[in-house]
Amino acid sequence: MNFFSRLLFLIPFLAVGFSMNGQTSDIIPRKKITIPRITDAPKIDGILNDAIWQNSPIATDFVERMPNNGKPIPDSLKTDVKIVYDDLGIYFGATMKDPEPDKILKELTERDGIGNDDFFFVLLNGYNDRQQSLQFIVTAAGVQYDAKMTNGNEDSSWNGIWYSAVQINDDGWVAEIFIPYSEVRFPKKNAQLWGLNMEREFRRSRTRYTWSPIDNTKGEYSIYDGEIYGIENVQSPTRLSFQPYISAYVNDYDGATKTIFNGGMDLKYGINDAFTLDMILIPDFGQSKFDNEVLNLSAFETQYEENRGFFTEGTELFTKGNLFYSRRVGGFPSAYPNLSENEEIENYPSSVDLINAFKISGRTDGNLGIGIFNAITERTYANIRNTETNETRKELVEPLANYNIFVLDQRFGDNSSVSFVNTNVIREGNFRDANATGLYLDLTNKKNTLNYIANVEGSWVKEDVTKFGMEGGAGMAKINGKHRVSGEINFRTKEYDINDLGYSSETNFINYSGYYGYRYLQPKGFLNNLNLNFNLIYIRRLETDLYSNFIFNFNSSFTTKKFFNFGGGFEMTPFGTNNIYEPRVEGSYVKVPDYYNPWAWFSTDYRKKLAIDVNVDWYKYNEAGRGELSFEFKPQYRVSDKWKLYLNSNVILSDKEEGFVDLLNEEIIFGKRDRNTFINSLESQYIFNNKMALNLAFRHYYSEVEYSQFLILQNDGELIENTVYNESQNATYNSWNIDLRYSWWFAPGSQLTLLYRNAMDSYIGDSRVNILNNFRNLFDEPQLNSLSLRISYYLDYNRVKNWFGPKDKLKDIDESLRNEKMNRSAFSTESNLRR
Template sequence: MGKIFLWLAILPASIQVLDAQIIEKKKYNTNAIQDGRTPVIDGAIDDPIWDIVEWGGDFIEVRPDENTPPTFQTKFKIIYDTKYIYFAIRALDAEPDSIVRRMGRRDTFDGDWVEVNIDSYHDLRTAFSFTATVAGVRGDEFVSNNGDDWDSSWNPIWMTKTQIDDEGWTAEIKIPLSQLRFNADKEQVWGLQVLRRYFRNEERSVWQRIPQDAPGWVSEFGELHGLKNLTPQNQLEIQPFTVTQLKTYEKEEGNPFRDGNDFKLNGGVDAKIGVTNDLTLDLTVNPDFGQVEADPSAIALDGFQIFFQERRPFFVENKNIFDYRFSHASDNLFYSRRIGRTPQGYPSVSGDQYVDRPGNTTILGAAKFSGKTKNGWSIGVMESLTAKEYAEIDTNGERSEELVEPLTNYFVGRLQKDFNNNNSYVGGIVTATNRFDVPDQLNFLHTDAYSGGLDFKHQWSNRNYYLMGYSIFSKVKGSREAIAATQNTLTHLFQRTDAGHVEVDSTRTSLAGTGGKLEYGKVGGGNLRYTIGAFWKSPELEINDIGFLRQTDEFRQYNTVAYESTRQMGKFRRVGANFNYFNSFDFEGNRNRMQYQFGADGTFLNNWSFDVGGGHIPINYRTAHLQGGPRFKLSRENFVWFIANTDLRKKLRFSADLLYSEAKQGHFTIFEFTGGVTYQPSNALSISFSPQYARYPHKTQYVTETQFSGMPRYITSEIDNKTLSAAIRVNYTINPNLTIQYYGQPFIARGRYSHFNYITNPTAENLFDRYELLEEGQINKQFDTGMYMVDENLDGTLDYSFDDPDFSLVEFRSNLVVRWEYIPGSELFLVWSQGISNFMDPADSLTRGLESGIFGQKPENIFLMKLTYRLAL
């Protein structure tokens, strides 16, 4: 078997595939407006000023049938003046009455639309994207990594109007040059692509042909010529805001901090300053980071932290520059949600004391300097300062304070340099977290944390092949207690009794670690794709003060091979298949995981799609399963998945996502099902419902660690763990600038534990040799205290005890948001948010627990009004 996988790993490197055809770059020549006239942006394209340029056209289909004539042609014109660049687009259509003009909020791409992509840096990797739907809805995204990443959080100021006429439909677009980034050359060339979606046929056509086997998106653009004497725009935008918030909740008798309602009035200002035309400085003072949609409910029984997406505007804008992902998808040297986090300390109080702890740490101010220069330097520097936070303590009416989060400074610096005609880059990153005057009660926090790395990527043969890599280093400093606590976390597990390569050193006051990755692959040119690579994370690597890292002590080698069709095949618009294989080891040389899987996906001619696959895990050891105990063997596992979607263009559409996994000897099972129903009764209204059900039965779910005869005892048990939830969304669009959105999610997670046991031989081949059941007489539950009492040796003396781990958590979260963009870039938000969180009786069924945990309960209500005014000078 090992020889087979070795052969599969090296096979792609030996396959000779003909490079993709080199396609000539199209050129469009624009002209400047000389006499001061400007087109009226009304969608009509009837201003005489448009006559100073010729039409660009000859669009070619890119999907589903690449390099064929589209059903209907599209043409465009581009002109500019000292402040703006203008686009006129005509989308021909022989049946204007059939054009689909669905409404939606900003960045909703539904119905017929046209899109303009501008690579004004002309670095062949990044672009600014502007989309106008036939209904007048605007979409804008910042494109990076040659089209791999599209960031819709970028919200520039620009204008568009559309019309439907006898020839089809038209769009006029007006983009301020201040919203783009370009150099100061007297004559410039920008990358350009214009894309159209013909909705009825689900067809995409483009001005510059891009083959479906192209290695990227931006690198394949055509060119925009004729840009002369553009004046660098000294951008200055100021956005003050004010927030009024009223919170109501159920009054808690005796607790002076929970009197039934809280009121808060807050204000601040954001600013964007163009230091040069391609580098900007973003500033925020006393920012408000209230989210209009709450994080989804989730529960983690493995003890690891849960990764949530960033939604706060200051951090999501230009986030691609600061991105430094490595190893797994969520691992990143910069995880901005560490800034403004919930205070990490909590006062030690007695039963007659009440505590009011802030929900988040106040961000006093933040600054971000970012952009890309003419010479190919990408620069990103971010500085943020968070305040001291105190918890207020009430003791029989007497008030005191205790520090729960110290004054903290966060810094990130990122630099990349393009060279070799933008086919290669090298870069680096440094981060720093510094906490000041950390008191004894917070001595578990690091005083200083630093990380950094170097990365590179080289591409050749028309960018079809690449070699990339990175290195990482980290160092944390703190008290002995802080560094010992770090060594004992699930991320590191130095306390494992069976680990010969790590041990807890309680005298240390610092910890330093490394990581790295090297990867070679093929991403374009023909039907074949492949990747061969390896990464490592040393046991001492620690970045969680400002980054996100789930677990260290890993070396992994991986291979992927994929086939992608480039044209329609029989009944398929497109079809693909892939094979993935990896081996994972710890730094002692133990092989902890081997996994291989096969998958296939495709889209039928009727636009239904599927993704199906399965795999096998013959070797699976978990170093964190016993949460500090020895390495534990999980039984061999087989898994399958199936995902299906009906035609996403239909007003009524469905989706289904199924995952099933089962381990040998019934060790554990994973069953997850997510359904989706979306109904759009009119162009302005859409309703979606996404129920989810999951079940995770397990014979050795970790419960606790205790002591027996002076030795550690690791208690596990069978668990029947189920979750049930549903996401409900309603979007109503009055016009492209005024929308009403509702989001709600009821959620219940229930776990029932039984057949308690203790681990005897954690790496035994047979499942039932890994643990010993606690029989009747050895274990008894005291129902008045909820404790399990264990007399393991049956000598009549209590050996140890532990709490009943059964649980049933019910939550309900919802948001009703009215958003009005009353002038371009300035918004009014009216938000009503509700939240319920209760622990219910685990003996109840899922539906009963969900019903009793939500209905009849008094929710926490938040009423919020946020007003922003964006002033561009």
């Protein structure tokens, strides 16, 4: 049966589950509120005693979202929110009753962190499209958290400039918030109509209440937005801001000390009401988090998280279709030096310098999202030494390169979209060029009960020759009610390669999958919620056709009414696996025996001072002595509302696993090995107040591999005894990192960071090294000790122009004073709490 025959064969089976649709109700009617314009702005201090609040309209009658979906909020927790607006932005004053205000939970965290806290948040959608909103949260401790929410997916890397203050009083607590128009995208119209929802978390009982009711049985959070009326004749201010920085580094490595000074700037410019330009000039990523490095023995590279702010903030358009893996920009060079006889590489760079980068993104009135990303990287050379003459030379391993992404994303209906994405990499000279293009459909019916997805991508790579590959897929899902089902088909051809600007690992497969899930929609018995799901996955190699795998998987999770979380699952491959990737040679495969894999986990109540997470995972293969056991223990202890400790210990013990080792005279050598991995990390956070924090992070990774036998792979996937290969492949790898960071948010959007780092790693061709010798080897390796200081300052054009504007313009003076007043009050939360 060929590929297209299989696709047609599957379609009837995908449709079977959707007969369970049943009768459904329409979306809950949207709440509405009309708000007035004011002329005198309130002081943002958490006290609603300004005159403008006295007769303001009130959003009230909050409804429980979870766990008891749809239940009215009790009178003891009555929540009222007053809303007004002026020429600068929109104001919220939330009064939240609490019968025991001295027990309000208010743990301090760093910005964009929520701990054991009561909180209040505002969800604003300037285009009222029910798909993308901005989220503004303030905790009872006065900490700000903001994010972009797109179809239920939250991107907390976005940081807005807004103002808030809180007060705890005899009746409960108050949150006062001001959101400038510069932070909200909205159409250029005289009369605005925005989407709005608001939510309160009452942490002691872990209940959540929303202003506009939400039906948990179907659809995403954002489709239940209410609406704001009354905002008229407002304009977005000039959206131009600068964030200049200076940084200094003192790095000591292997006895050599180097001092580095940097300076640069980030720029944001609102091209119009909808589109924003973000640009980074003279980048400096020296204080980005270390990668959690591992000893990788697999057929694919390790995929690390992005830790550079410019590449994480505001990238929701660019991540459509997973064609963009931002670590490619400034990552490893694309070429390897050509070595002559008696030459060796003295230094091969691990990264490429970024010259600059920019992104333009936004959305039109017709809900068309447009995104453009561009970055340019510097020429990079490897140092090569002649072992006989000791002469050195340089060879270009990465030329001047341009990385580009173009995205079109058309939204329609309440929760549907069609998207086009193109990425390309152009390198100067005869180096490798690449292009990838994708088309994506995500369609949800009007009742938000059925979802349909489809995608197709093509990749073109030009090096010595040009190769073309493609992938695609389609699926359907029932997304409402207790019973949920879905089915998908996905394929990827052998030549598919997006690794110049994306990440692709497995290729040359067709994959059929089916899912059935059951969940509680309301608390029942001793449980707050229950989720069960069953999955079937069938995989074949495309070229040439070959059975690859059949997987059955079951997952479960439960939460009790005392908020003890637990669950587990089971997976099995009853027919074994033909692994086409581990041999590292096209057309080859190795047979892997069938396995069963049970696991279990639990998590205690995070409201308690001591909370513990435990995970146990066990693979047992149908082969004597072969298996893997993983155990993870993660306690955290809250010493006080300012100080928290985290520990994470993970042990992975793998016996008699079989993996690729080497190629010898066209024979593929495998090895039978035991591997033991121990990962320990410790983090301590001390939060002085809502703008100052001290953070200590430590991680030690240890992995040892010992080979007991070498084998030769046959054409039929079997492994036979080897009589020739006897090179030692035993290894021990250590990675050690310490970060001690002091952060001070001394003004809105402005930050000082003082960072000390200690890092080292070691690799030796031996195993079963005792603990003392292992650490002796590690500490004998060259160490990096780094002390760095980085100061960035946020400058908004509208404030700066008032510094130098005409002094006789009353409006400018009034706005300047108003901004300064908000500036001072935005960070007065700590003193307010002490009143």
